[in-house]
Amino acid sequence: MNRRGFFRQAAGAGLVLGTGLPGLGRSLAAAGAAPNLSHVEARYYVKLPDREIECRLCPRLCRLGDKERGYCGVRENDGGTYYTLVYGKVCSLNIDPIEKKPFYHVLPGRTALSLATAGCNVNCKFCQNWEIAQVRPEQVEAYDLSPGDAAARAAAASCPSIAFTYTEPTVFFEYMVDTAAQARRRGVRSLVVTSGHINPEPLGELLGVVEAVKVDLKGFTQDFYTQYVRGELKPVLETIRAVAKSKAWLEIVALLIPTLNDRMDLIREMCRWIKGEAGEDVPVHFTRFQPMYLIKNLPPTPVSTLEAARRIGLEEGLRFVYVGNVPGHEGENTYCPGCGRVVIARTGYSVDTAGLKKGKCAACGTAIPGLWT
Amino acid sequence: MAKPRVVVVRSAKGWAAGGDPDPALITRMFARGFALLDGASDGKAAAAALFRPDDRIGIKVNTIGGRALSTRPEVATALAGWLAANGPAAKNLFVWDRTTRELKSAGFAPAADRNGVKVFGTDTEGVGYAEDLVSHLNVGSLFSKILTEFVTASISLAILKDHGLAGITAGMKNYFGAIHNPNKYHDGHCDPYVAEVFDAPPVKSRHRLTILDALVVQFHKGPAYHARWAAPYGGLVFSRDPVAADAVGWDIIERLRASAGLPTLKDEGRAPGYLATAERMGLGRADLAAVETVEEAVA
Numbered sequence: 161m162n163r164r165g166f167f168r169q170a171a172g173a174g175l176v177l178g179t180g181l182p183g184l185g186r187s188l189a190a191a192g193a194a195p196n197l198s199h200v201e202a203r204y205y206v207k208l209p210d211r212e213i214e215c216r217l218c219p220r221l222c223r224l225g226d227k228e229r230g231y232c233g234v235r236e237n238d239g240g241t242y243y244t245l246v247y248g249k250v251c252s253l254n255i256d257p258i259e260k261k262p263f264y265h266v267l268p269g270r271t272a273l274s275l276a277t278a279g280c281n282v283n284c285k286f287c288q289n290w291e292i293a294q295v296r297p298e299q300v301e302a303y304d305l306s307p308g309d310a311a312a313r314a315a316a317a318s319c320p321s322i323a324f325t326y327t328e329p330t331v332f333f334e335y336m337v338d339t340a341a342q343a344r345r346r347g348v349r350s351l352v353v354t355s356g357h358i359n360p361e362p363l364g365e366l367l368g369v370v371e372a373v374k375v376d377l378k379g380f381t382q383d384f385y386t387q388y389v390r391g392e393l394k395p396v397l398e399t400i401r402a403v404a405k406s407k408a409w410l411e412i413v414a415l416l417i418p419t420l421n422d423r424m425d426l427i428r429e430m431c432r433w434i435k436g437e438a439g440e441d442v443p444v445h446f447t448r449f450q451p452m453y454l455i456k457n458l459p460p461t462p463v464s465t466l467e468a469a470r471r472i473g474l475e476e477g478l479r480f481v482y483v484g485n486v487p488g489h490e491g492e493n494t495y496c497p498g499c500g501r502v503v504i505a506r507t508g509y510s511v512d513t514a515g516l517k518k519g520k521c522a523a524c525g526t527a528i529p530g531l532w533t
Numbered sequence: 534m535a536k537p538r539v540v541v542v543r544s545a546k547g548w549a550a551g552g553d554p555d556p557a558l559i560t561r562m563f564a565r566g567f568a569l570l571d572g573a574s575d576g577k578a579a580a581a582a583l584f585r586p587d588d589r590i591g592i593k594v595n596t597i598g599g600r601a602l603s604t605r606p607e608v609a610t611a612l613a614g615w616l617a618a619n620g621p622a623a624k625n626l627f628v629w630d631r632t633t634r635e636l637k638s639a640g641f642a643p644a645a646d647r648n649g650v651k652v653f654g655t656d657t658e659g660v661g662y663a664e665d666l667v668s669h670l671n672v673g674s675l676f677s678k679i680l681t682e683f684v685t686a687s688i689s690l691a692i693l694k695d696h697g698l699a700g701i702t703a704g705m706k707n708y709f710g711a712i713h714n715p716n717k718y719h720d721g722h723c724d725p726y727v728a729e730v731f732d733a734p735p736v737k738s739r740h741r742l743t744i745l746d747a748l749v750v751q752f753h754k755g756p757a758y759h760a761r762w763a764a765p766y767g768g769l770v771f772s773r774d775p776v777a778a779d780a781v782g783w784d785i786i787e788r789l790r791a792s793a794g795l796p797t798l799k800d801e802g803r804a805p806g807y808l809a810t811a812e813r814m815g816l817g818r819a820d821l822a823a824v825e826t827v828e829e830a831v832a
Binding site for chain 1: 716
């Protein structure tokens with residue numbers, strides 16, 4: 161099936177293409193329909209006396225009585241057995257440029273079949289996809305897409321990768337891992353876009369089946385994580401360390417929000433930590449905030465703030481530091497750390513890789529780290 | 534300032550032969566509870582003290598616990614019947630929760646008769662959640678259209694039970710069933726979220742009365758049903774003060790726990806701290822010494 165055929169088939173199936181979001185109106189319109197929930201036993205939990213369970217998937221360690229759901233809203237204790245309600249229940253499915261994730265050092269200019277189920281295990285006040293991330297699975301339309309079908313659709317649409325994105329993939333861990341395994345059999349790579357709130361053991365399993373992970377490092381203080389993320393910083397840092405040590409490619413995104421997490425001394429501290437713990441070759445994206453969800457009273461991040469952060473990253477020895485969400489900005493480009501020439505030019509999602517030859521700078525031959533083929 | 538009043542009406546014989554609550558007895562308990570609440574001379578005066586004639590009254594039940602541990606349909610039906618007999622029109626009464634599925638599992642029969650009491654969930658076609666996100670203190674939620682558009686006054690007709698995280702589930706936490714994302718508000722023993730959801734305009738502007746279904750009280754290992762720790766308390770708890778009602782509910786649970794030789798919720802590290810938060814926010818009184826508790830038995 162070609163790409164056009166895929167779009168036609170997906171559209172015929174009622175899948176949501178283009179926007180990436182089902183939109184709240186659509187969700188509300190779905191009220192009355194029988195909820196499309198899975199009943200697949202979850203992994204990474206322990207059974208406790210009196211039909212209670214403790215989830216071990218993420219650092220929250222939700223301890224739940226019968227009929228209760230975890231913080232994510234998509235995993236439920238039913239009679240002392242824990243179930244995922246979103247296995248194969250996709251609420252958003254798109255073919256996206258891989259730069260949208262963003263991955264800048266993974267298959268530039270190619271596409272990723274991008275999918276999500278409902279749910280998230282944090283609650284960022286600046287969530288960009290809250291209509292699907294901060295809801296329960298009954299509140300969005302979901303479509304059945306088995307792991308095998310997802311992998312087949314990616315291959316049929318000539319997508320070299322599947323991206324687990326939009327919401328927090330950790331909450332659909334079982335589906336993600338099974339899909340990634342199916343994708344690998346078909347030569348399709350798997351990419352994860354995550355907040356990093358996952359425990360080491362499931363992360364280890366995940367890293368065995370995916371090729372790249374983008375972690376959102378949303379701030380560099382616990383206070384910020386407490387107030388604006390409803391999560392913990394330490395597990396995120398541990399996740400970054402673990403991904404950096406694994407075979408998976410790592411990129412880091414730091415969304416800078418005016419007055420909340422844009423202190424330059426903390427950004428410098430963050431960059432030092434990244435270089436020390438993950439290495440100088442990890443691409444770091446400083447991206448622009450737009451007023452959203454529960455933070456609508458702050459302006460978009462000034463471009464000058466992003467530029468200052470990028471300068472700090474480069475000063476601290478990180479070799480690939482980007483400005484994000486500012487289409488056409490020179491900070492979108494990948495520059496050769498050897499000769500300084502542009503090896504990958506970007507304007508939004510338009511990509512020119514003429515300066516990159518077999519993973520090296522076409523001008524001076526310096527190796528540029530990444531997954532290029 | 535006068536102490537807020539909490540009325541506890543109890544009956545040791547609240548059950549019919551089949552094991553379900555006796556509707557006639559429950560109705561008598563409601564009549565007595567309303568009478569004691571404000572000292573009204575009769576039922577119509579009691580209803581008029583709470584509701585305008587044109588109010589559309591939501592009766593928010595808690596049905597997450599299935600048949601064994603939800604607001605009982607017999608209790609909701611008796612309340613609706615008592616209201617309809619004392620002023621508010623039956624067509625203006627809405628018994629509701631977040632899903633029709635949960636209502637059914639708790640034994641409710643969905644109803645949408647134009648002239649009768651309506652029974653349905655937020656997930657009913659054409660209902661859903663209001664599209665405007667309510668951002669209030671630490672809360673960011675969508676509220677059920679039943680609350681925001683269908684009703685003008687609200688009764689929290691909640692089941693009283695132990696809750697592993699919140700300490701207790703009672704009248705205030707019942708409104709977690711009015712929002713789309715209650716799973717986000719269980720950190721910190723649900724504190725300050727229970728108080729803040731209640732304080733959000735869609736709830737606070739409509740709430741008139743708390744009634745706790747304490748016929749059977751799960752006093753340990755809630756919110757799921759465990760027969761071993763479920764006591765036939767046989768009570769209904771009434772108050773205009775939502776905090777005082779829950780505080781009395783907490784006290785009932787503690788007394789049942791003590792009788793069973795269990796440690797206090799505080800000793801277990803899960804005292805319902807949301808009550809003190811709610812009191813600080815001016816939503817009511819959490820200190821039992823500042824509450825007038827009236828208890829009466831009904832035969």
